[in-house]
Amino acid sequence: MREVRKTNCHFCGYLCAFHATVEDGRVVDLEPDPSRYPYDPKVLAGCRRWKMNLDVLDGDDRVNYPLRRVGERGANNWERVSWDEALDDIAQRLSKLRDQYGSETLASMIGGPHASFWPLHRFMNMFGSPNNMGIGQICWNPRIWMDALTFGWTIEADINDDTECVFIWGTNPAESDNSLWWQSIRRIGKSDTPLVVIDPRYTKTASCADLWIAPKTGTDCALALGFANVIIAEGLYDRDFVAEWCHGFDEFAAHVARYTPEYVAEFCGVSADDVRTAARWFGRAQAAALVSGRGIDQSGRNVAPTHRAICCLRAITGNVDKPGACIITEMSDFTTEVELEMTDEMVPEHKARCLNTPFTPLQCYEGYAKVQKVTERLGCRLPTRYMTSAHPDLVLRAMETGEPYPVRALIVNATNPLLTYADTHRVFNALMGLDLIVVIDYYLTPTASIADFVLPCAGAIERPLFQQHGGVANIAYGGPAAVEPYYERRSDYDIFRALGIRLGQAEAWPHETFKDALEDVLARAGMTWEEYCERGMYFRPPVPFKYLYPDETDNPRGFATTTGKIELASEILPDFGGQRLPEPAPCLSLCSDELIARATACGGAHLSMVTGARKQPYNASMYFNNPKFRKSSPHPAAEISPATAQRLGLRAGDTVEVATDKGSARFVLEVRTMRDDMVSVDYGWWHPEWTPGAPDFGGMWESNVNCLTSCSVATGEPMIGTWWYNAIDCVIRKVDETLSWQDDPCAKDSASADKDDAR
Numbered sequence: 001m002r003e004v005r006k007t008n009c010h011f012c013g014y015l016c017a018f019h020a021t022v023e024d025g026r027v028v029d030l031e032p033d034p035s036r037y038p039y040d041p042k043v044l045a046g047c048r049r050w051k052m053n054l055d056v057l058d059g060d061d062r063v064n065y066p067l068r069r070v071g072e073r074g075a076n077n078w079e080r081v082s083w084d085e086a087l088d089d090i091a092q093r094l095s096k097l098r099d100q101y102g103s104e105t106l107a108s109m110i111g112g113p114h115a116s117f118w119p120l121h122r123f124m125n126m127f128g129s130p131n132n133m134g135i136g137q138i139c140w141n142p143r144i145w146m147d148a149l150t151f152g153w154t155i156e157a158d159i160n161d162d163t164e165c166v167f168i169w170g171t172n173p174a175e176s177d178n179s180l181w182w183q184s185i186r187r188i189g190k191s192d193t194p195l196v197v198i199d200p201r202y203t204k205t206a207s208c209a210d211l212w213i214a215p216k217t218g219t220d221c222a223l224a225l226g227f228a229n230v231i232i233a234e235g236l237y238d239r240d241f242v243a244e245w246c247h248g249f250d251e252f253a254a255h256v257a258r259y260t261p262e263y264v265a266e267f268c269g270v271s272a273d274d275v276r277t278a279a280r281w282f283g284r285a286q287a288a289a290l291v292s293g294r295g296i297d298q299s300g301r302n303v304a305p306t307h308r309a310i311c312c313l314r315a316i317t318g319n320v321d322k323p324g325a326c327i328i329t330e331m332s333d334f335t336t337e338v339e340l341e342m343t344d345e346m347v348p349e350h351k352a353r354c355l356n357t358p359f360t361p362l363q364c365y366e367g368y369a370k371v372q373k374v375t376e377r378l379g380c381r382l383p384t385r386y387m388t389s390a391h392p393d394l395v396l397r398a399m400e401t402g403e404p405y406p407v408r409a410l411i412v413n414a415t416n417p418l419l420t421y422a423d424t425h426r427v428f429n430a431l432m433g434l435d436l437i438v439v440i441d442y443y444l445t446p447t448a449s450i451a452d453f454v455l456p457c458a459g460a461i462e463r464p465l466f467q468q469h470g471g472v473a474n475i476a477y478g479g480p481a482a483v484e485p486y487y488e489r490r491s492d493y494d495i496f497r498a499l500g501i502r503l504g505q506a507e508a509w510p511h512e513t514f515k516d517a518l519e520d521v522l523a524r525a526g527m528t529w530e531e532y533c534e535r536g537m538y539f540r541p542p543v544p545f546k547y548l549y550p551d552e553t554d555n556p557r558g559f560a561t562t563t564g565k566i567e568l569a570s571e572i573l574p575d576f577g578g579q580r581l582p583e584p585a586p587c588l589s590l591c592s593d594e595l596i597a598r599a600t601a602c603g604g605a606h607l608s609m610v611t612g613a614r615k616q617p618y619n620a621s622m623y624f625n626n627p628k629f630r631k632s633s634p635h636p637a638a639e640i641s642p643a644t645a646q647r648l649g650l651r652a653g654d655t656v657e658v659a660t661d662k663g664s665a666r667f668v669l670e671v672r673t674m675r676d677d678m679v680s681v682d683y684g685w686w687h688p689e690w691t692p693g694a695p696d697f698g699g700m701w702e703s704n705v706n707c708l709t710s711c712s713v714a715t716g717e718p719m720i721g722t723w724w725y726n727a728i729d730c731v732i733r734k735v736d737e738t739l740s741w742q743d744d745p746c747a748k749d750s751a752s753a754d755k756d757d758a759r
């Protein structure tokens with residue numbers, strides 16, 4: 001029987017809607033669905049991924065059955081087991097480890113927003129472990145924390161016809177965002193509205209800008225304070241808004257007085273005139289929007305001060321909760337993330353085992369509780385598990401040393417930490433020493449190859465999708481599964497429910513299926529599952545100027561901060577060891593004098609490094625199994641400017657080694673317009689076509705930039721623990737070697753072909 005069903009693509013966070021033609025439970029065709037959000041022919045025409053859906057759905061490299069390790073860890077010997085056998089065995093081993101070491105002996109790891117993570121978080125809460133690690137500290141939390149502490153809640157940029165100036169700061173949506181949003185930036189670039197792009201690399205986004213400012217990496221805080229200096233000195237700030245709604249203006253003005261355009265020009269390596277021009281555009285606009293990204297989020301110690309400085313820039317110009325600038329979001333009408341994860345059910349003794357205390361006083365349960373008291377005045381609560389997620393440095397130490405208690409088991413859900421977490425050598429060694437590793441994934445990734453169990457996950461098309469912004473905005477999108485999971489794959493929800501029930505959590509899992517659970521989530525908002533699937537989303541746009549709403553005494557309700565105003569001078573950050581007023585911090589040095597001397601002695605250089613700048617068609621460590629992509633983008637690159645290439649006698653196509661004291665990796669040199677004092681290095685590269693496991697682990701040691709990075713809590717941001725993926729020093733030098741990437745990716749080796757049967 002042939003039937004057309006609704007479904008979605010999930011090869012990026014945009015979740016485009018599709019029509020799947022289904023025959024006997026199998027998808028035989030997939031076409032864009034123009035009737036549902038977020039259909040746009042331009043997006044689909046520019047997207048190279050969606051046509052992979054059919055191949056991926058039944059790809060011969062997918063893991064289709066639960067696998068249990070046989071023999072040495074990482075030896076790539078597996079036995080196929082039934083779900084009952086796998087889950088019973090995992091539950092039994094977890095119970096035993098819990099009896100022996102306590103429930104905190106179980107840790108978890110997540111990655112980017114590939115799956116709904118609340119089922120894992122619920123499982124961890126019920127199990128009684130605070131040790132969930134993730135990408136929070138370096139991808140989402142810093143901005144959410146600083147917005148919440150400055151404005152009382154988080155904000156979203158609101159770019160529309162009212163917008164008179166746009167700053168795009170440390171983000172390159174041309175490569176990182178397939179969506180309509182990038183199209184809207186492109187339109188701004190073509191219009192009279194001034195567009196400023198702040199990025200040390202001349203990106204495709206920068207090429208649309210009226211002004212490209214290329215600061216030294218990691219100096220953005222000073223640049224933001226420089227903009228504020230000009231805006232205040234030239235009287236371009238919003239006097240009425242500041243007088244009524246900002247706390248600590250005089251203190252802030254005195255603080256930025258020293259950040260003159262000339263001082264900032266020197267500090268950031270930019271032109272003083274450009275600082276003035278950009279500041280004037282921002283200050284004079286009736287509504288100015290600013291969007292920031294990874295360039296700022298992954299700058300270690302600078303992350304909090306830079307976000308704070310940006311918050312202050314918005315506030316002094318009155319660009320908060322204003323159409324065309326940014327809008328303070330609202331909590332979701334549907335059941336919020338914080339309720340779904342059920343952190344309130346975790347007993348205090350278990351929360352007290354959180355390793356972050358006292359290392360990261362904001363990113364921990366105590367810090368969370370203090371902030372909650374403040375934001376709750378206007379009814380808002382952040383998702384607990386993301387905002388308290390455990391610091392990898394501390395959990396790895398507990399794995400390595402048993403201090404302050406042994407962490408012996410790990411669940412890895414939708415992430416490939418051997419490629420994407422900092423300090424690969426350390427992660428690898430810590431994981432190799434564990435008693436139990438369970439990986440839930442589609443593929444035998446390098447990380448899966450060292451697991452005890454690999455559990456096959458159902459993907460988009462095989463499971464319902466409900467993407468929400470961690471419960472900090474009133475939006476969710478997605479749709480239904482078109483088919484039952486192929487083979488024996490299961491959704492993440494089903495896996496955690498089944499495991500939870502085996503470990504005495506039955507009461508926490510009343511809904512038999514993910515769809516039933518989501519139906520209940522939506523019921524709160526008065527929407528049926530059918531309506532949601534019909535529309536492809538739930539959305540209620542936030543209204544502006546909410547601080548003017550009357551409170552119970554008929555006065556304007558203000559902002560959910562300690563002072564009820566936007567805090568230019570923060571009254572709460574010092575409680576967490578933070579600064580009242582934002583000040584830049586020095587960047588991370590990971591190179592010893594000996595390393596630098598060795599590199600320069602053979603013609604190399606000591607440069608600042610940024611890692612992982614987004615590029616199509618890949619995503620982190622994904623899609624390297626697509627032969628077409630590999631043909632068009634065949635090798636991992638290290639990019640330097642033409643002047644630097646000339647200075648070092650390097651040419652495009654040369655093999656270079658990039659190193660820090662942590663380790664080294666090799667890349668193919670590319671030359672592009674960017675600052676002369678830096679190198680930009682790709683991340684995520686491995687060979688899915690190679691035999692998994694030892695000795696090569698999918699080729700992950702060759703060009704893995706995370707062999708060079710560090711997650712040290714001591715050198716990270718002191719309140720949140722954000723480590724550095726950008727603005728790290730490194731050395732680069734030419735090596736005479738051909739890299740494995742020149743091999744044909746379609747030529748699967750025979751060893752891996754043999755293993756296909758087991759999957």
Ligand SMILES: Nc1nc2c(c(=O)[nH]1)N[C@H]1C(S)=C(S)[C@@H](COP(=O)(O)OP(=O)(O)OC[C@H]3O[C@@H](n4cnc5c(=O)[nH]c(N)nc54)[C@H](O)[C@@H]3O)O[C@H]1N2
Nearest residue numbers: 111112114115139414415416420440611612620621622725
């Ligand atoms: N040096 C450096 N490191 C970085 C970054 C950087 O810029 N530089 N960026 C950081 C950032 S921002 C992020 S978000 C992370 C990304 O890090 P990860 O999320 O670890 O990276 P991915 O390669 O996207 O890994 C996703 C894995 O999940 C699997 N997967 C996909 N969907 C699902 C699903 O629905 N369920 C399950 N169970 N598995 C699924 C995929 O097959 C893949 O193996 O990397 C971080 N690490």
Ligand SMILES: Nc1nc2c(c(=O)[nH]1)N[C@H]1C(S)=C(S)[C@@H](COP(=O)(O)OP(=O)(O)OC[C@H]3O[C@@H](n4cnc5c(=O)[nH]c(N)nc54)[C@H](O)[C@@H]3O)O[C@H]1N2
Nearest residue numbers: 112170171172176217218293294295613614615619620726
């Ligand atoms: N193709 C593709 N798309 C992706 C992903 C992917 O892996 N591949 N990953 C997804 C994920 S997990 C995320 S978090 C988003 C990230 O999305 P974005 O935040 O847009 O990340 P990038 O595109 O890398 O842009 C970051 C920019 O910051 C610049 N930068 C680096 N250091 C500094 C600095 O010190 N100051 C300033 N001002 N700029 C700096 C870099 O040169 C780079 O151009 O992308 C998502 N989309």
Ligand code: SF4
Nearest residue numbers: 009012015016047050
């Ligand atoms: S834009 Fe993203 S969700 Fe849409 S089709 Fe492309 S990869 Fe899929």
Ligand SMILES: [Mo]
Nearest residue numbers: 112113135139
């Ligand atoms: Mo991310």
